[in-house]
Every structure is written in structure tokens, then in C-alpha cells.
Amino acid sequence: MSQSQCGVSDRLFTIRYKCDDQSHLIIKEADTCLKCTTKDCNYFCPSDVYEWEKKLKITTVAYENCIECGTCRIACPSDNIHWVYPKGGYGITYKYG
Template sequence: MSTHPRTPTVENEPLEDRLYTVKYDDPGESHLDVKVPDVCAQCETDDCVEVCPANVWREGDDGVPHIAYENCLECSSCRFACTYDNVVWTYPETGAGVTYKYG
């Protein structure tokens, strides 16, 4: 007889389906940017791209990430992941931004 509790089976919806439950009121301009593009061009790890759960930061051909701010979940992981402190991250102005449907 096993002394370990049985691990429950949990099925979650795919990330893409869960992202559709998030409403984003577009303020019309990005609340995300990079401070110095040349710093990004020299970065070899692309931590801002790797850590983003919503695919907001995308690797650019010139080494500077492309930013799809409309997908942002406002978790601010990108600014903490950047080892160069090169991410500009502010809350969207005028009360715009993300609204979560659940929670």
C-alpha cells in the first residue's frame, strides 16, 4: 500500500484559450519600450522575450525586440528579467489596460 496521496489529474485549457478571457482596453500607445535599442542588439539571452507569458516581446531581426503591447498581461516580468535594466514598463494611462474576467 502506497503512503503517498494520489496525484489528482488536472486538465487546463491551453494558454491561448485562457488569454482570450483577458480583456484589454487599448490606450492607443504602448506602455512598453526599451531604453536604449543598442543595448538590446548586444543582448545574447533575450530574457524579456523568454519570460513573457503572452508573447508580447518578440525577437527582432535587428536584435531589438518587437513589442505587441496589446497582448500585455501587465505582469511586469519583462522588466525584472532584463539583466540590463533596459525595459521601460509603466501602467497604461487613462485607466486603460488589462481587465481579468476571472479573478
């Protein structure tokens, strides 16, 4: 392999996450989720952050798994998710190498 070619391991990156004790993702209105028939958030999030809890009738938010892709800012049909970046120093860091 020539030196100009990159091996797979060169392209891999590691993910480091420093977890805040407060969620940066907030469900605005529990009632809106209750009425939501499609529960889109259970499907569009690549990190499975949102899950409809049938017994409690709430959407649970595993914010510590969020990779900050931003999809849930626009993909909830009822605009029912308040999304901000984690506070400075918290959240995800992508490190190439």
C-alpha cells in the first residue's frame, strides 16, 4: 500500500462523552406525546434516545446517548422537543486518530 492510501483504522474516530447531570433535551408537553400517534422520535434518532414508555405513558429521554446530530430539532411533527447543545465542557467529542 502506498503512503498516500489510508487504512480503515486511519479513518476511524473515537467518541468521548462527558455526561452532564441535566438533560439538554426536554420534552415540552407530555400531553402532546400522549396524543402523538406516530411516535416518530422512537425511530428517527440514530442513538435510540427516545422511547415511548407504555406503562407510564411518557416519552423517556436517554440524553446521555445523544450524539448531537440535531435531527430531533426538526423531526418531531409537533415540535415538542426542546434541543440545545450540552453546556460547555459536556457532551460529545469526536477525536480522529
